Amino acid sequence: MDIFLQQLVNGLTIGSLYALVALGYTMVYGVMKLINFAHGDLVALSSFVGLTVYTNMFADGGTSIVAVITVFMFTAAIIAVVGVLLERLAYRPLRTAPRLSAVVSALGAGLVIQNSIMLIWGPNMKIFPSDLFPSTIWDINGVVITFTQVMILGTSSILMIALYLFINRTKMGTAIRAVAIDQDAAKLMGINVNKIVMIIFVIGSALGAVAGLFIGIYYRGITFDMGWTYGLSAFVAAIIGGIGNIPGAMFGGLMLGLFNALISGYISSAWAETFTFMLLIIVLIFRPTGILGEKTAEKV
Amino acid sequence: MRRILPNLAASVAVCALLVTAGSAADVIKIGVQAPITGKYANEGQSIDNGVRLVVDQINAKGGVLGKQLEVVTCDDEGAAQKAAICARRLVNENVLAVIGSYTSGATEAAQTTYYRNKTLQTSDGTSNSLTEHKYWTFFRNSFKNSDQATFTAKYLVNEKGYKKIVVLSDFSSYSTDLGDSVAKAIVAAGGNLIYQGKVKSGTQNFTAVLTKIKSMEPDAIYYSGYYTDGGLIRAQQQQLGIEADFIGGDSNDNPDFMKLAGSSAEGTLLINFPTPDFLPYDLAKDFIADYTAKYGIAPSSVWALMNIDGLRAIVHAVEMTKSEDTKVISDYLHTLRDFPGITGPVSFREDGERINTKFNVYEVQADNSYKIVNE
Numbered sequence A: 001m002d003i004f005l006q007q008l009v010n011g012l013t014i015g016s017l018y019a020l021v022a023l024g025y026t027m028v029y030g031v032m033k034l035i036n037f038a039h040g041d042l043v044a045l046s047s048f049v050g051l052t053v054y055t056n057m058f059a060d061g062g063t064s065i066v067a068v069i070t071v072f073m074f075t076a077a078i079i080a081v082v083g084v085l086l087e088r089l090a091y092r093p094l095r096t097a098p099r100l101s102a103v104v105s106a107l108g109a110g111l112v113i114q115n116s117i118m119l120i121w122g123p124n125m126k127i128f129p130s131d132l133f134p135s136t137i138w139d140i141n142g143v144v145i146t147f148t149q150v151m152i153l154g155t156s157s158i159l160m161i162a163l164y165l166f167i168n169r170t171k172m173g174t175a176i177r178a179v180a181i182d183q184d185a186a187k188l189m190g191i192n193v194n195k196i197v198m199i200i201f202v203i204g205s206a207l208g209a210v211a212g213l214f215i216g217i218y219y220r221g222i223t224f225d226m227g228w229t230y231g232l233s234a235f236v237a238a239i240i241g242g243i244g245n246i247p248g249a250m251f252g253g254l255m256l257g258l259f260n261a262l263i264s265g266y267i268s269s270a271w272a273e274t275f276t277f278m279l280l281i282i283v284l285i286f287r288p289t290g291i292l293g294e295k296t297a298e299k300v
Numbered sequence B: 001m002r003r004i005l006p007n008l009a010a011s012v013a014v015c016a017l018l019v020t021a022g023s024a025a026d027v028i029k030i031g032v033q034a035p036i037t038g039k040y041a042n043e044g045q046s047i048d049n050g051v052r053l054v055v056d057q058i059n060a061k062g063g064v065l066g067k068q069l070e071v072v073t074c075d076d077e078g079a080a081q082k083a084a085i086c087a088r089r090l091v092n093e094n095v096l097a098v099i100g101s102y103t104s105g106a107t108e109a110a111q112t113t114y115y116r117n118k119t120l121q122t123s124d125g126t127s128n129s130l131t132e133h134k135y136w137t138f139f140r141n142s143f144k145n146s147d148q149a150t151f152t153a154k155y156l157v158n159e160k161g162y163k164k165i166v167v168l169s170d171f172s173s174y175s176t177d178l179g180d181s182v183a184k185a186i187v188a189a190g191g192n193l194i195y196q197g198k199v200k201s202g203t204q205n206f207t208a209v210l211t212k213i214k215s216m217e218p219d220a221i222y223y224s225g226y227y228t229d230g231g232l233i234r235a236q237q238q239q240l241g242i243e244a245d246f247i248g249g250d251s252n253d254n255p256d257f258m259k260l261a262g263s264s265a266e267g268t269l270l271i272n273f274p275t276p277d278f279l280p281y282d283l284a285k286d287f288i289a290d291y292t293a294k295y296g297i298a299p300s301s302v303w304a305l306m307n308i309d310g311l312r313a314i315v316h317a318v319e320m321t322k323s324e325d326t327k328v329i330s331d332y333l334h335t336l337r338d339f340p341g342i343t344g345p346v347s348f349r350e351d352g353e354r355i356n357t358k359f360n361v362y363e364v365q366a367d368n369s370y371k372i373v374n375e
Helices: A002-032 A039-057 A065-094 A099-121 A147-170 A171-181 A183-188 A191-217 A224-240 A247-264 A271-287 B006-023 B041-060 B082-093 B105-118 B145-159 B173-187 B207-214 B227-239 B255-265 B281-295 B302-321 B328-335
Strands: A137-140 A144-146 B027-033 B068-075 B097-099 B120-125 B138-140 B167-168 B193-198 B220-223 B245-248 B269-272 B360-364 B370-371
Touching: A002 A039, A002 A144, A002 A147, A002 A171, A002 A191, A002 A224, A002 A247, A002 B207, A039 A065, A039 A099, A039 A191, A039 A224, A039 B207, A065 A191, A065 B302, A099 A224, A144 A147, A147 A191, A147 A247, A147 B082, A171 A183, A171 A191, A183 A191, A183 B370, A191 A224, A191 B227, A224 A271, A247 A271, A247 B207, A271 B173, A271 B227, A271 B370, B006 B281, B027 B041, B041 B068, B041 B281, B041 B302, B068 B082, B082 B105, B082 B328, B105 B120, B105 B138, B120 B302, B120 B328, B138 B302, B145 B220, B145 B281, B167 B173, B167 B269, B173 B193, B193 B207, B220 B370, B227 B245, B281 B302, B302 B328
Parallel strands: B027 B068, B027 B097, B097 B120, B120 B138, B167 B193, B167 B220, B220 B245, B245 B269
Antiparallel strands: A137 A144, B269 B360, B360 B370
16 A cells, blocks of 8 residues: 555656646637747756856855745746747737748757757756755654655645636636637737737746756756657647646646556556556546646636 | 669769778778667767777777778667668678677667678667577677576565565567566576556656556566666655655666656666676776766666777787687687676687676665765
8 A cells, every 4th residue: 555655656646746737738729829848948947047146156165945935936947038038029020921831940940949958958868966955854653754845745735826816816816718719809809919929928937947847856966858748748748638727737747647657567667658658648538628628717 | 764774883882992992991891880870879879989999099009910900880769660670781881790789679670780791799679589590691799688587576576575566567579588587587597477567668657557456456567678767767756655665676777867857766676797896896986987088978777888999809809819700700709708808707618698797776865966875
């Protein structure tokens, strides 16, 4: 039993990271009907930016809660700016172009970011310091949970709840939902569509940045090409949950994390990816709009 | 069509020019096929740096057969597809010999192309399969997995007396090969192999398979893959509270292993050929000093040095045979005995296998230094 619970803890941790990244895909898709393939590389970029921020500001001062919060805020802000620039330079000029052009532009933007990381930080694996979070470990009846895992689960739940409330309970959130349903009608109602798109990119990129930092802290080793791995998993999570649907992305991420952990734990880690994509196919056959997605649902 | 034809003719002419320019050169080209970028960049760059250092030294002394050496590097990123492209490119560049690659997978993917084009190749790849094709162009400058496996199994079963051993590997041809060989050797040595599994390199998250292993209560986990994953497996193993010794195969021997494992690195056992600083030869000390002086950092592991020995042996063969005919050089190398190398005497068997089997077991200390613990 404790083995099963341990797999659950492991699966939920990685699942909530997938969910944070998946939100970035799903929000952009919801509003712009664009699959932002550069999102995974933004996540990778945030790991590197975060590492640089940390080593430059706090490396000798040891870690404190202030240091960690500063690193997160700073990195999220930088990545949000990059995200907005990305939209301005790579997507906005193509907003009225055929959808394929925008997707190709997204793929190109991803390559630009990935190669920029390689040119700036070098092709070698970079390694996060191990003392960012205390190495406290709790052992509850044989189920081990680390401080980092608690932080990942806690922070991502708070962020997801906050996002849900923001979208559903605020005026700005209503505007975002309106743009998602019909851009032209929203424009006629006096909503500034460009501003809404910018906000979407700020939020999506900042969430991705948090995920990227956690990936660095949890797994320690970061490479310039890791964005693809995480991006693909999160993208699958977004589709399984129902792309364009915010609770769907959260659900899809957590489910994918759990599914992977259980397959690796009880069948073989060799098969984890095979089963993931089989799951994707099965979901798409029976529920083409994803598990939480409905044809009539508002897509945000 | 009218416009295409002249263009075509022109490009053919340019190609012809390039080809003649290449073959009539009075330099000897040496190819380097190594992962300059990607996960194993650290090792690939060491190989490239080392080759360039040796070539500079040889050129400063007047070159080989009165000709200067020229290095052509191709980045294979440690991937089979890229390796095949590199092989084509280096063959088109008319290199005499290729040094590399670092991974067995990338080496094997390029092997046939070199063989068909009569280009010599020397690699540190350790997969048994590398020499099984019996290509006369191929020379292994390291050792065979099965040799290491026999040593490892004896150490684990007889010397340490582990009762429940787990063997993990990744999906690369090297790691699978080594993992299978070790598992077989453990069983052959009468050891109790309780689990043999595989992890996907680069996944970063190994908790699922480790949790599964935890329930089996092993006392030793052997990992045959590379340091980029090994360090993380070690860290996550301790995090999950699995109190087993971690034993890493040769490719875990890299400074990044310690960085990834962090405080968990202490007590890890690594099995490898002697590391650069443990090599007792003067040639090794001189080479490492020169390398460090030029690049400001020591070679990342013994693998770069093994490849350098491959290069030195080939250059030696060119000088002795006074020939640039690869078949003649190859015949000479197959009979080479005890050529003084950086990593010890270099001798090749008829199948291109290097003869030597010295291994050490290192225990990682608290300051990440190594202590030899076998014998």
